[in-house]
Amino acid sequence: MTDTVAAAVDVLRARALEGVAHGFLGRGGGVSTGAMAGLNVGHGSGDDPALIAENRRRAREAVMPGAPLLTVYQVHSPDCVVVAAPWHDEARPRADALVTDRPGLLLGILTADCAPVLLADREAGVVGAAHAGWKGALGGVTDATIARMCELGARPERIAAAVGPCIAQPSYEVDDGFRARFLERDAACGAHFAAGAAGHWQFDLEGFVADRLAAAGIARVERLARDTYADPARFYSYRRATHRGEPSYGRQISLIGLAAAS
Incomplete structure (x- = not known):
């Protein structure tokens, strides 16, 4: 990949994960066109498989070449x-x-409004990546990720985590039934809902995921605070595509890995 192409790939990095190969990628720097223009990496998007393969190659090379x-x-x-x-x-x-605890492997999670979570215990040499939509977040996907990392030698108090670009509270309107699912689990979940239109609420997915991480013992949790719905130039969004009546939508990718020994 040329330096020009590498520079064009949009990579957000978290301070909490400094020193670990990682990146939350946007749609910049890809080869897809039309409604999915940019770095679409989603096999289920209906995009040309050859373009998706090239976008995935570019994503990989931007974070952990080869x-x-x-x-x-x-x-x-x-x-x-x-x-x-x-x-x-x-x-x-x-x-x-x-x-994984194996150097040289790059883990990737695809999102288009759901929250990508990247985690690392540098001392143990263990990293993880989680796709936390509301269903997975409520069901405990971050807890499961932390548990599997601990099986490989990580410890919660040493793990750093970052919650990447996802749909933000002002953009995420839900109904009473949606909120009720969370309140049935724990009344404290109500803190992540702000009153909206009659019978509707604004849900803070990023805050909910960050709180789940903290409750699991993760001492350092960083929120990137980027709204996928509100920034069409930079991010794909399922909900935005739905509201616009578009036939499909792209997916961005978040990546993390342990550098191979030289």
Whole structure:
């Protein structure tokens, strides 16, 4: 990949993960066109597979050049898998989070309003990535990710986490039934809902995910505070595409890995 192309890929980094190869990527620097113009990496988007493959290559090269990129078939679950070796995209497991202690592997999570979460215990040499939509977040996908990291030698108090670009509270209107699901789990969840139009609420997905991480013992949690819905030039958004009546939508990717020994 040329320096020009590398520079064009839009990569946000978290201070909490400094020193770890990672990035929350936007749509800048890709080759897709039309409604999915940019760095669309979603196999399920209906985009040209050749363009998706090139976008994935560019994403990988922007964060960990030459590393195999591992993603999962995301199903809005709380399930997390341990990655010990590369797999083919066609054989990717159904899950919503990945962890590894193997250097040289790049973990990726796709989002288009859901919250991407990247985690690292530098001392243990363990990293993780989680796709936290409201279903997965409520079901415990971040808790499962932390638990699997601990199986590999991580400790919660040493793990740093960052919550990347996702739909923000002002853009995320939900109804009474949605809010009730959270209140049934814990009345304290009400703190993440602000009153909106009659019978509706504004949900703070980023805040909810960050609080789940803190409750699990993660001492350092960074919020990037970027609204995917409100920034069409930089991010893909499922809800925005739905409101506009667009036939499909792109997906951005968030990546983390352990550098291979030189």
